[in-house]
Amino acid sequence: xxxxxxxxxxxxxxxxxxxxxxxxxxxxxxxxxxxxxxxxxxxxxxxxxxxxxxxxxxxxxxxxxxxxxxxxxxxxxxxxxxxxxxxxxxxxxxxxxxxxxxxxxxxxxxxxxxxxxxxxxxxxxxxxxxxxxxxxxxxxxxxxxxxxxxxxxxxxxxxxxxxxxxxxxxxxxxxxxxxxxxxxxxxxxxxxxxxxxxxxxxxxxxxxxxxxxxxxxxxxxxxxxxxxxxxxxxxxxxxxxx
Amino acid sequence: xxxxxxxxxxxxxxxxxxxxxxxxxxxxxxxxxxxxxxxxxxxxxxxxxxxxxxxxxxxxxxxxxxxxxxxxxxxxxxxxxxxxxxxxxxxxxxxxxxxxxxxxxxxxxxxxxxxxxxxxxxxxxxxxxxxxxxxxxxxxxxxxxxxxxxxxxxxxxxxxxxxxxxxxxxxxxxxxxxxxxxxxxxxxxxxxxxxxxxxxxxxxxxxxxxxxxxxxxxxxxxxxxxxxxxxxxxxxxxxxxxxxxxxxxxxxxxxxxxxxxxxxxxxxxxxxxxxxxxxxxxxxxxxxxxxxxxxxxxxxxxxxxxxxxxxxxxxxxxxxxxxxxxxxxxxxxxxxxxxxxxxxxxxxxxxxxxxxxxxxxxxxxxxxxxxxxxxxxxxxxxxxxxxxxxxxxxxxxxxxxxxxxxxxxxxxxxxxxxxxxxxxxxxxxxxxxxxxxxxxxxxxxxxxxxxxxxxxxxxxxxxxxxxxxxxxxxxxxxxxxxxxxxxxxxxxxxxxxxxxxxxxxxxxxxxxxxxxxxxxxxxxxxx
Ligand code: SF4
Ligand code: SF4
Ligand code: SF4
Numbered sequence: 001x002x003x004x005x006x007x008x009x010x011x012x013x014x015x016x017x018x019x020x021x022x023x024x025x026x027x028x029x030x031x032x033x034x035x036x037x038x039x040x041x042x043x044x045x046x047x048x049x050x051x052x053x054x055x056x057x058x059x060x061x062x063x064x065x066x067x068x069x070x071x072x073x074x075x076x077x078x079x080x081x082x083x084x085x086x087x088x089x090x091x092x093x094x095x096x097x098x099x100x101x102x103x104x105x106x107x108x109x110x111x112x113x114x115x116x117x118x119x120x121x122x123x124x125x126x127x128x129x130x131x132x133x134x135x136x137x138x139x140x141x142x143x144x145x146x147x148x149x150x151x152x153x154x155x156x157x158x159x160x161x162x163x164x165x166x167x168x169x170x171x172x173x174x175x176x177x178x179x180x181x182x183x184x185x186x187x188x189x190x191x192x193x194x195x196x197x198x199x200x201x202x203x204x205x206x207x208x209x210x211x212x213x214x215x216x217x218x219x220x221x222x223x224x225x226x227x228x229x230x231x232x233x234x235x236x237x238x239x240x241x242x
Numbered sequence: 243x244x245x246x247x248x249x250x251x252x253x254x255x256x257x258x259x260x261x262x263x264x265x266x267x268x269x270x271x272x273x274x275x276x277x278x279x280x281x282x283x284x285x286x287x288x289x290x291x292x293x294x295x296x297x298x299x300x301x302x303x304x305x306x307x308x309x310x311x312x313x314x315x316x317x318x319x320x321x322x323x324x325x326x327x328x329x330x331x332x333x334x335x336x337x338x339x340x341x342x343x344x345x346x347x348x349x350x351x352x353x354x355x356x357x358x359x360x361x362x363x364x365x366x367x368x369x370x371x372x373x374x375x376x377x378x379x380x381x382x383x384x385x386x387x388x389x390x391x392x393x394x395x396x397x398x399x400x401x402x403x404x405x406x407x408x409x410x411x412x413x414x415x416x417x418x419x420x421x422x423x424x425x426x427x428x429x430x431x432x433x434x435x436x437x438x439x440x441x442x443x444x445x446x447x448x449x450x451x452x453x454x455x456x457x458x459x460x461x462x463x464x465x466x467x468x469x470x471x472x473x474x475x476x477x478x479x480x481x482x483x484x485x486x487x488x489x490x491x492x493x494x495x496x497x498x499x500x501x502x503x504x505x506x507x508x509x510x511x512x513x514x515x516x517x518x519x520x521x522x523x524x525x526x527x528x529x530x531x532x533x534x535x536x537x538x539x540x541x542x543x544x545x546x547x548x549x550x551x552x553x554x555x556x557x558x559x560x561x562x563x564x565x566x567x568x569x570x571x572x573x574x575x576x577x578x579x580x581x582x583x584x585x586x587x588x589x590x591x592x593x594x595x596x597x598x599x600x601x602x603x604x605x606x607x608x609x610x611x612x613x614x615x616x617x618x619x620x621x622x623x624x625x626x627x628x629x630x631x632x633x634x635x636x637x638x639x640x641x642x643x644x645x646x647x648x649x650x651x652x653x654x655x656x657x658x659x660x661x662x663x664x665x666x667x668x669x670x671x672x673x674x675x676x677x678x679x680x681x682x683x684x685x686x687x688x689x690x691x692x693x694x695x696x697x698x699x700x701x702x703x704x705x706x707x708x709x710x711x712x713x714x715x716x717x718x719x720x721x722x723x724x725x726x727x728x729x730x731x732x733x734x735x736x737x738x739x740x741x742x743x744x745x746x747x748x749x750x751x752x753x754x755x756x757x758x759x760x761x762x763x764x765x766x767x768x769x
Pocket of ligand 1: 328329330331332333334336352353407408409410411412
């Protein structure tokens with residue numbers, strides 16, 4: 001019963017996540033960018049744009065320029081999240097990839113770093129009047145959700161241990177459409193439920209910044225309007241200056 | 243004409259602030275909700291609305307029309323769609339807008355400004371906003387919201403400073419343009435911009451200056467130059483078969499200090515033997531279609547330049563000193579009015595006058611007597627539309643280096659302002675984006691504060707007396723607001739004014755300043 005419900009939940013969550021993001025990505029890709037509007041100075045080649053993105057996505061370059069605190073907390077959170085996600089791959093791969101196995105110890109610290117980063121980001125929403133002013137309930141709840149996921153995960157690691165072998169069998173089974181029993185530990189169930197919620201709201205929320213950043217014309221356009229006539233959307237219909 | 247040569251600059255920053263520690267240009271104010279809620283420009287009169295193809299006054303079904311227009315804009319602009327979706331409310335942009343820094347009104351924080359539109363977008367175009375409006379701060383467009391739009395989307399100079407710092411490059415200028423276009427479409431247009439666009443489309447320039455008056459003005463100017471230098475520097479109008487069409491903001495024809503910049507361009511063209519002309523049909527570089535987000539009007543104005551270039555049979559197009567005009571020219575002209583395959587492909591189309599002058603300096607075709615600017619201790623205001631919306635030269639950042647190279651070549655005393663207030667981080671003058679109107683004077687003065695503080699700093703540290711700019715709007719705005727910050731109104735200069743002061747003209751009168759090395763005789767090189 002419980003196993004069945006969770007299996008269904010994760011199938012639905014995965015569908016919504018993949019389908020929802022896919023739909024958005026297609027929508028972004030199809031919406032034209034009729035004019036050249038990169039924020040300059042901008043790269044003058046495609047390769048330059050790729051490098052701009054590497055700096056932006058790996059180092060959060062613009063955020064670093066803007067505000068060192070947000071940068072620090074935000075970067076710690078995202079880097080830690082990445083490590084934690086990589087660490088979780090061990091529940092979905094058999095045999096576990098060498099790189100994932102290697103990251104295990106790091107993943108633990110990352111769990112704490114992630115929660116710490118999130119708490120600091122949340123504190124800003126209360127303590128900095130400017131940020132408080134722009135925060136909607138959903139902005140608080142998103143942080144609460146992520147913190148709850150992190151904390152329940154850490155609780156399982158250190159206090160309420162769960163049957164990891166059975167858990168892994170459950171997920172490997174899900175991937176083969178062969179449902180295996182899920183351990184009925186409350187903390188695990190909470191953790192998994194919250195993750196599924198996160199997956200479901202992803203495509204309907206500001207988490208769209210993850211795919212969205214790659215479609216930002218201010219960042220992804222090559223600065224070459226004089227060399228190449230840019231035509232898209234309504235400007236594609238323009239003739240030769242008629 | 244060259245005022246700067248005679249100006250004794252009374253530096254009165256110290257009179258204003260006896261403190262040795264001047265306020266930081268980037269100092270973050272305490273937030274004061276509603277502080278600028280009453281700041282609104284005059285609405286456009288029905289005749290001017292209609293002339294641009296908009297309804298004369300607020301239509302009855304404005305709500306439906308506005309939502310439909312928003313949907314249409316989101317469909318047609320990836321920028322708008324992605325920007326409305328991806329903001330995570332991180333707050334990185336909250337202290338980046340000069341209008342927020344100058345007024346403390348939280349709706350002038352870029353993200354809050356976007357939210358005024360985003361709340362409506364969410365309400366009508368997102369699942370979360372439709373079903374859980376309270377959760378995500380969605381709200382329908384009612385009269386109160388429309389009123390806020392009119393107020394706060396006219397407190398954005400579309401300077402793009404916020405977009406530099408946003409981790410997703412969210413550009414509030416795009417959002418402001420969209421909001422203004424929606425408002426114009428339902429009959430709530432802005433007087434200043436729409437009247438000006440009307441003048442360009444009927445007469446050819448922002449000032450409504452007719453050809454006869456233009457020619458007379460420029461003839462007077464030629465006489466003045468000749469009286470002063472002894473050299474017959476010409477400013478041709480509608481000269482068919484000229485090589486270069488100069489398109490410059492009409493303020494250059496008679497406003498101060500703009501006109502001294504125009505004299506500078508003319509002297510550079512003269513000294514390099516260029517064959518050039520101004521067009522009376524396209525006697526305006528400015529394109530206010532950008533400010534109101536109207537693609538149709540922006541294109542209409544841009545096409546005049548193509549037509550003028552074809553009619554006059556020129557080979558190159560060069561733009562004079564104007565910030566947003568250069569953005570439209572550099573970034574959009576090829577798209578809107580191209581292709582320019584009928585022009586000389588050895589040069590980029592279009593070019594900036596600074597690129598031309600720079601190339602001539604590099605080629606050794608013009609020489610300066612820098613001592614002619616020795617009474618000036620200068621700093622440079624990077625006009626934001628040039629800094630963040632365009633480029634000069636071949637490499638990113640040329641828009642910063644090329645004007646500075648020209649300045650250094652013509653002026654001995656140059657000092658940059660604080661690094662977080664120049665180049666890509668430059669602060670707007672406070673009057674850009676279609677806000678250069680007297681009905682917004684309070685906003686303009688407050689919005690100038692960060693730039694003015696940076697200027698005060700460099701005046702205190704290095705005895706800077708003047709600031710140069712390459713934007714007609716910046717120049718007018720600074721001339722107006724500088725006195726409030728302890729500077730004379732003529733402390734603002736055109737970059738080509740420095741060029742004009744210092745350039746060595748062949749056959750100049752003997753009282754024309756001599757070059758330091760005495761070797762100033764350069765044959766007028768043919769282009
Ligand atoms: S910096 Fe960008 S993402 Fe952050 S609050 Fe401002 S607009 Fe939103
Ligand atoms: S574009 Fe400039 S004026 Fe507009 S919100 Fe951004 S920083 Fe402010
Ligand atoms: S007027 Fe000048 S400083 Fe102000 S927005 Fe335009 S280019 Fe920028």
